[in-house]
Amino acid sequence: MPTPPLDTSSLYAAREPIFPKRISGRFRNLKWIVMALALAVYYVTPWIRWDRGPSMPDQAVLVDLANRRFFFFGIEIWPHEFYIVAGLLVMAGLGLFLFTSALGRVWCGYACPQTVWTDLFILVERWIEGDRNNRIRLHRAPWSLQKARLRVTKWTVWLLIALMTGGAWVFYFTDAPTLARDLLALDAHPVAWLTIATLTATTFFFGGFAREQICIYACPWPRIQAAMMDEDTLTVAYRDWRGEPRGKGAGAGDCIDCMTCVNVCPMGIDIRDGQQMECITCALCIDACDQMMERTGRPKGLIGYLALSDETAERAGAKPxxxxxxVLRPRTILYTVMWSGIGVLIVLALLMRSQVDMNVTPVRNPLFVTLSDGTIRNAYELRLRNKQHDDVIYELGVDATGPLVLAIEGEEAQRLIVPADQTMTRRVYLSAPPESPLATSETTPLTLTARDPAGAAAADVESVFHGKDAK
Incomplete structure (x- = not known):
């Protein structure tokens, strides 16, 4: 008999919109505080000024792609110092591991940008369309003038928030006041317009429509968080030994099956079904359940932070x-020590770094030149970077086992004036007298030096001098 066709109708389920109910409580208040701080930092930071001198940008936080530098208040990071940025990224990863191992997906529930902007969009939605029941009725109602008016108003506010989000992002990459004037005059660079348009569209879609779908399907963290958690990790859980069987009659547990914990969940899950990948540990269900327990005269904590290692003891009646x-256990202590250690290394690297960098590359074609009087001359490509915010005169010198004469191409003296925050490239020549040990040796180690006359900066680079017996 022929094989019947595979029924694929059940392989896809249409998304059911989630309309979280408004709730108040300590965790909801904490989320408001985190959201307000995160949005304030994001939108305000590009406008903070920091005086670095007349020839330097005065934006406190600036990613200067044109000059390949990153400014963070009094710290300036050059491309060759990317290890500092790499260290900060490692610290961010370790911090995420630390918080996850201690409190589950607390980052996702409070500080993730997707969570922050989704909370903001839901706040606007609730302000315009009403709380959960009103929004559900509006969603199910046929289109009318009132529904169209509410939808257009909501989408307009969302679009303005998304536009502010995209606009704030580009301000981090150029002078914010200047770019703002160019945008208002419609004279900004096309890259700025394209970036703003892209971020506006993604913010509008992710925060307004995709919401929990981004967390479930697009974000990889829910699928790897289990590696960061163990039996001692505190996470939001339902104490079923207290709540079951559900109901209000005699013999029922503390759970009255009011569904409030489900209605306030921004992910639309039922925490009473156990741990789920979708749970972002926002703890709003704790606020909702505690309020209901207080109203019905039952003890709080039916839903709360719980570690798997405590479940057996609590089932037997022991206190949590x-x-x-x-929080303080070997795993979290190890993460804390590693995080702190990298932070200390970054601070030391910033404190110990020199204000001048010098790179010397011998010219190898040819290795040396014999002048008419027998003098042996080597050529070197010199790159001198001045990290200070003022022009500096650097005196060049050489330290070797024998006499060497240093000359700079195009310069009469053995000095270079390097402009502030710039790199200068010059060809340098070292000459050894005829028949001297340096001239007749295959290679001789030496050290090229750059000295600030005021003694504020110095650089030393080791190299070699090639004599006439070089192969």
Whole structure:
């Protein structure tokens, strides 16, 4: 008999919109605080000024792609110092591991940009369309003038927020006041317009429509968080030994099956079904359940932060272990030590770095030149970077086992004036007298030096001098 065709109708389920109910409580208040701080930092930071001198940008935080530098208040990072940025990225990763191992997906629930902007968009939606029940009725209602008016108003505010988000991002890469004037005059660079348009569209779609879909399907973190968690990790959980069986009659548990914990969840899950990949540990269900327990005269904590290692003891009636015993354990201490160690190394690197960098490359074609009087001359490509915010005169010198004469191409003296925050490239010549040990040796080590006459900066680079017996 022929094989019947495969029924694929159930392989795809249309998204059911989620309309979280408004809730108040300590965790909801904490989310408001984190959201306000995160948005304030994001939108305000590009406008903070920092005086670096007349020839330097005065934006406190600036990614200067044109000059390949990054400014962070009093810190200036050059391309060759990218290890500092790499260290900060490692610290960010370790910090994420630390918080996840201690408190689950607390980053996702409070500080993730997707969560922050989704919370903001839901706030606007609730302000315009009403709370959960009103929004559900509006969603199911046929199109009318009132529904169109509310939808257009909501989408307009969303679009303005998204436009502000995209605009704020480009301000980090150029002088914010100047770019703002260019944008208002419609005279900004096409790259700025393209970046703003892209970020506006993604913010509008991710925060307004995709929402929890980004967390479930696009973000990889839910699928790897299990590697960061163990039986001592505190995470949001339902104490079913207290709540079951659900109901309000005799013999029922504390859970009255009011569905409030489900209605406030921005991911649309039921925490009573156990741990789920979709849970972002925002703890709004704790606020909702505690309020209901208080109203019905039952003890709080039916839904709360719980570690798997405590479940057996609590089922037997023991009190929950203190939070610090879950947070301070070998794994989290190790993450903290590693995070702190990298931070200390970055600070030391910033404190110990020189204000001048010098790179010397011998010219190898030819290795040396014999002048008419028998003098042996080597050529070197010299790159001198002045990291200070003022022009500096650097005196060049050479330290070797024998006499060497240093000359700079195009310069009469053995000095270079390097402009502030710039790199100068020059060809340098070293000459050894005829028949001297340096002239007759195949290679001789030497050290080229750059000295600030005021003694504020210095650089030393080791190289070699090739004599006439070089192969």
């Amino acid at each position: 272990r203190p939070v610090w015993r879950h």
